[in-house]
Amino acid sequence: MLKTFPKGGIHPPENKLTSSKPIQRLPVPKVVYVPIAQHIGIPAEIIVDRKDKVEIGQVIAKSGGFVSSNIHSPVAGTVTKLDMIVDSTGYKKQCIVIRTDAKNASNFVETEYPLKKEIALEPQKILQRISDYGIVGLGGATFPSHVKLNIKADKKIDCLIINGVECEPYLTADHRLMLEKAEEILMGIQILMYALNVPRAIIGIENNKRDAIETFKKLILQEPKIQVAALQVKYPQGGEKQLVRALLKREVPKNGLPLDVGVIVHNVGTIFAIYQAVQHNKPLIERVVTVTGKKMGNASNFWVKIGTPIKDLITEVGGMPEGTRKIVNGGPMMGKALKNTDVPVTKGTSGILVISEDEASRGETKPCIRCGECVTVCPMGLEPHLLMNLSEKGMFENAGHEDILTCIECGSCSYVCPSHRPLLDYIRFGKSIVKKLDVSKN
C-alpha cells in the first residue's frame, strides 16, 4: 500500500496539464522588479542606488537579520528606480527596478554547469553559502533555508525529507525539475546530509509522478542511505506535518516543527538551488514556474528570472484567454489571486494559474447543514464549521481554545463544503485576531 497521512485530506482534480512539457527558458525581460521582501521574516536592506550598474548575481539587498535573506540581481544592468509596487500579497512593497543591459553578454549566455560530484567545502562553509546565496524554501513558504538548517546542539536530526509531493493541482514545476535535474538534486541531498551529518534521507513523491519515482529509484541504487517513497495522491500531502506523518509515522507536535521529531524537510526546488549555490556559486536568481490554465494553449514550465513581470509569462504562452476571471500566483488551493499582471515573479512563485469564469465561480453561500464534511477532511483535526462560526461571532478566545492557530490554511474545508461556506476566509480572519490577542497577553 502507498503511504499517506491518515487524517483528512481531499483529492481535487489533478489537472496537471504541463507535466510532459520540458522546462523552457523565458526570454530575459527588459526590466526586472525585485522586491526586497520575498521571504518570510525581515525584509532585506537595499544596498544599491539609482543609476548603479549591477552585475548578474551581485547582492543588491542584504539580509536584514537572522531570519532574512540576501537578494541578488537576476540580470546585469542598471538600477533605474527604487519603487513601491504591488506584489503577490496584494500590498505595496519596496522593490528594486533594474533595466537589463541588452549588450551585456552575461545576460544571454546560459552557462551549462556540468554535474559536480565532489564536495569540496566544510559543513560550516556549506551552510554559510546557503545563507549567502539567498536560498529560501521554494515550495511556496519561502522560509530562509539557513534558518531551517541551523540546528541547535540539543536537537538530533535522523532523517532528511525531500518534498517532491507537489500536491497542488495544476503545478508541475517540481515534477519537471525532478525529471530534468535528478542527478543534481541527488547531489544536493548528499551535500545536506554531509553538512548536517544526517544518516538517511527520503524523497517523497506522489504516485501520479511515476516517471520521477522511477528516475530516482534508478539513481539511488548505489546510495543505501537515500530512499524514494511513492505516496498516495492526496492533498495536502505537501504540508510538512502531513508529509512527515506519511513517511515516518511521526506526528509533529502542536505548535512544533519537524525538527522536534528529528526531521528536516526541504522542497526539491530548494535542494536544487542549494546544489547550485554550493557547487557552482550560483545565487538564487531564477526558478521554475508552471504557467498554466485550462484555456492556455501553450501552457508550460519555464526557467524564469526573479523579478520578471507575470505578464511576460502570460504573453509567452499566448496571451490572456477570453473570459479570464482570476490570475493566481501558485496553485488553485493555496495560491494568491493577483490584482494585475504587473506583479513580479518572486522566489516563492511556483506557478501562474489563469482561471476562467466557469472555474472561478463560487456557489452562493448557504447555511451550514452540519454535514461534517469539513471536519472529515481537515488534516489538522479541527472543526472548520465551528471555527468559522466563532470568528463570525467575534468569539476569538474560544476560537483560540479550539486550536484555530494550528490551521495550515490548506483550504480543504472550503473546497468540500456543500453549502459553499467561506470557511477558510473566516478562519484566516479569526487567526489574525487570535494571534494579536496572544501577543498582547504575553
Next chain:
Amino acid sequence: MDSPPIVISASPHVHSDRTSKRIMYDVVIAMVPAFLVSLYVFGINAFIATATAVVSCLLFEYLIQKYLLKTAITIADGSALITGILLAFNLPAGLPIWMIVVGSLVAIGIAKLSFGGLGFNIFNPALVGRVFLLVSFPVQMTLWPTAVENNTTLADAVTGATTLGIIKDGLQFGETMTELSAQLPSHLNLFLGITGGSLGEMSALALVLGGLYLLARKVISWHIPVAVLGTMALMTGIFWWADPQHYANPLIHVLSGGAILGAFYMATDLVTSPVTKKGMLIFAIGIGVITVVIRLFGSYPEGISFAILIMNAFVPLINKYFKPRRFGSKIKAKIV
C-alpha cells in the same frame, strides 16, 4: 486584454461540485424504491398521503417564509421535500388528510422554521411531526392497514397490527413467542415488505437499496445505520438468547418497526446528527439502546422515533465532547 473583471478572492480557488442541493436530491432519489413499494402495497392511499405531506410541507415553508418571517424562500433546496416524504413514510396509510396537513405544519413551522430554518433545527422535523400526531391522535395513528398475503390486489389491505404491536400485545396477555409466531409475518415477508406498518417502513429490501445508494453517493457514512442496527440486534439478541419465549428474535426487531427507515434515513439527517464519526457512533448506539428499551419495557411497540428525537437533543453535547483528535496533540514524542 484585461476587459473582463478580475476577481480577487482568497484561496482556495476551486471547489468540489458537491452542493447541499445535490445531497438533498440524492436523499429523495434514495427514497424512491420504498415509495414504489408503498404504492404497490397500499395503492392510491400511499400516493395521497405522500402527496399531501409533500405539498403541505412545501406550501407551509413558502407561506411562513413569505408572510410571517419575510425571509428568502428556500423551498427549492430540497429539504422540505424530504421532510414531506419522510413524514408520510412514518404515517399509516389512510390517515385522514387533515391530520397529515397538521403534522406537516408542526414539522415545518415548529420543528424547522421556528429554530431558524435548515441547518439550525435541533430535531428531525419529520419525526417531530410524526410524534406530535402520535400523541395527539393515538388511535388513528396506530390503525395499520396491512397487506394480505396471497391477495392479488394488495391495495385492498385490511386493518391489522404491526408485527411489533402483535408481539407486544401478545406478550402482555401472557402468550409466548411460539404461540405468537403463527400470527407473525415470515422473516422473508418482513424483508420484502408484505407486512403491517407505516407507509415507508414496508420493505426492508427497498430501504436498504436506497440506503446503499446514499452510502455510495457519500451522502451518509456507514457509522449511524450500522451502529443503530447493530446495537439493536445485539441487545435484543441477548434478551432473546436468555428467554426466547418472551422476547422476539433480533431479526424481527431489525426488520420491523421502522428500524431500517430510522437508521438509514432519519437518524442520518445531517443537520440533526453529530459532525464527527466518533460522535455519530455514540449518537447511534444511544438510539439503538433507547429504541430497545422502549420496545421491550415501554408502552410503544416501535420506539425508534422517540429514540432519535431524544438523541437529537444530545447532539450539541456530543459535538462538544467528541471532538476530532487535533493533529499533534497528546503524542509521545518518539524519535527512532
